Amino acid sequence: MKKPPGEFELIARLCAGLPRSRRTILGPGDDCAILAPSRGPQLLTIDSMVEGVHFKLKWGTPEVLGARSLTVNLSDIAAMGGEPAACVVNLAIRPGLSQAFFDRLYRGLRGAAAAAGVDIVGGNITRADQFSITIALLGEARGSVLLRQNAHTGDAIYVTGTLGDAALGWRIIEGELRAHGAARKFLVDRFLNPTARLEAGRALARIRPAPAAVDLSDGLWQDLGHILERSGVGAEIDPAAIPLSPAYRAVAGSDTAFALGGGEDYELLFCTRPRLSDAALSRRLGVTVHRIGKIVRGNRAILLGERKGAQGSVPPLTGWDQLRAND
Amino acid sequence: MKKPPGEFELIARLCAGLPRSRRTILGPGDDCAILAPSRGPQLLTIDSMVEGVHFKLKWGTPEVLGARSLTVNLSDIAAMGGEPAACVVNLAIRPGLSQAFFDRLYRGLRGAAAAAGVDIVGGNITRADQFSITIALLGEARGSVLLRQNAHTGDAIYVTGTLGDAALGWRIIEGELRAHGAARKFLVDRFLNPTARLEAGRALARIRPAPAAVDLSDGLWQDLGHILERSGVGAEIDPAAIPLSPAYRAVAGSDTAFALGGGEDYELLFCTRPRLSDAALSRRLGVTVHRIGKIVRGNRAILLGERKGAQGSVPPLTGWDQLRAND
Secondary structure, rough: OOOOHHHHHHHHHHHOOOOOOOEEEEEEOOOOOOOOOOOEEEEEEEEEEEOOOEHHHHHHHHHHHHHHHHHHHHHHHHHOOOEEEEEEEEEEEEOOOOOHHHHHHHHHHHHHHHHHEEEEEEEEEEEEEEEEEEEEEEEOOOOOOOOOOOOOOOOOOEEEEOOOOOHHHHHOOOOOOOOOOOHHHHHHHHHHHHOHHHHHHHHOOOOOOOOOOOOOOOOOHHHHHHHHHHHHHEEEEOOHHHOOOHHHHHHOOOOOOOHHHHHOOOEEEEEEEOOOOHHHHHHHHHOEEEEEEEEEEOOOOEEOOHHHHOOOOOOOOOOHHHHHHHO | OOOOOOOHHHHHHOOOOOOOOOOEOOOOOOOOEOOOOOOEEEEEEEEEEOOOEEOOOHHOHHHHHHHHHHHHHHHHHHHOEEEEEEEEEEEEOOOOOOOHHHHHHHHHHHHHHHHHEEEEEEEEEEEEEOOOOOEEEEEOOOOOOOHHHHOOOEEEEEEEOOHHHHHHHHHHOOOOOOOOHHHHHHHHHHHHOOOHHHHHHHHHOOOOOEEEEEHHHHHHHHHHHHHHHOOEEEEOHHHHHHOOOOOHHHOOOOOOHHHHHHHOOEEEEEOOOOOOHHHHHHHHHHEEEEEEEEEEEEOOOOOOOOOOOHHHHHHHHHHHHHHHHHH
């Protein structure tokens, strides 16, 4: 096993020449980064990816891993309707990982940061037995903030994009499912290269009253549960309305279990008055959206119709509340 | 081995009833925390403590560990002369740790946060093989900011408190050094319960021109090196002037090796014009300070006198620049 490169050397190397916007007064290299005063309310989140838990190195390139480690945080800002601004990165590095590996990891991270308008303003490196990347991301609210607690009876429930692709991609890459050609490529890519729906989040923050929103990191059923719990409402979901990609259908047919229970899609689920058609709302948000159900009184999510395909070991049947209890 | 408690259960439990100041608009429980707009420039830092690397559970109580995990971050804010405001906490939890353990960890963390005026506004829990606590801390600058790059030829070099206590405490707790009674208790406590010099940092930020400062986490020699590198200057240090506690002297005599090379003291080192006596400066900063040397031209730190006690395998003789090269 190679020793990991020295912490001081590595952090200096990875942070060298990091671009920064006008909001960053001082980037990496001191005890703290210094940022210009915020203009509006601020958003703060932290997320971590651990080797062997959230990713395996053999799954993809270091660049893809670096980008994804930021995207999972960007998605939290998107789910609040905010604008990401600056992040600090903690790398726990283990023996066996080379300097070249970290250079490539940071290349991906820098690319994702630049694309989202985020400054990487600081970092910390520690040795560990297990490799992990933990990022804290600071953003700013623009307009309203999309809270989980804002869902109201009568709201329609929408999701962006298609669901379950990442869950299938993960199973394909792990050899648990077979897929070929374009479908395989699409699904694996959806898992490894998720997109944070920042533009859609910003557009949602301009709607009055402010919609409720959550990003789909743990899966539709579980994340919907967060909205219901915080808003004190129930939901009816029409499984036939859940958007499935052609690749999903090619691999899993019309079985919505992966779309209902699978995580890591990083799409947005949001609840708002049903004023616009899906098509009009899609244009406004810059991404395809589908209405999949509605908010009702109560405190549970109900799957309409109980189609055969929805039966299985995946969350819909256990329910988010039971999942939590069994956790 | 016990399974770790479920992530959702645990984070909800740990974050239940967290107190918050007026600056926190929304605490834990949504995709992001929401904070009121900052009044001044903001400070952002991240730090991590990994079991087996930075701490062992047998060293002390979970409360002490929780407090220390925030203190190492508070110290970074202190070294900038800032006011800590809000933090987000990432726990990587391994099997074998009980819910009661995390309750106690958070009790310590909450206590340290309350004492420093910090709101714990969010958290994330992930499973891992190795237990670690990673905290990102947001603060605000008050007055000037204490930068590592602000040291100038002719500045005096000061440190707060006494140095090397934590290095001895660590060796005592690990059985590498013997100590008894009050000395043992003092040194181990200095290691396990460090104090972030927030008040001293704030007082330093009111001095014009703004002093240079760094917190002593890696050890005097190494952290002084960060100042020299960023400021493009050299330093002369008088080993006889380095403040040693009575407990330090009881265990290590006049050997300054631990004070020069040992880390984890979380005292402040700062460089400023020598206008006040040590006593007057101590009163102003609310903590005892000692002048230990001066900033000179060049790019190296020189130890005056080369007393016998300073010889050894500890950093002074290898020098921070060589340390880095060998890292």
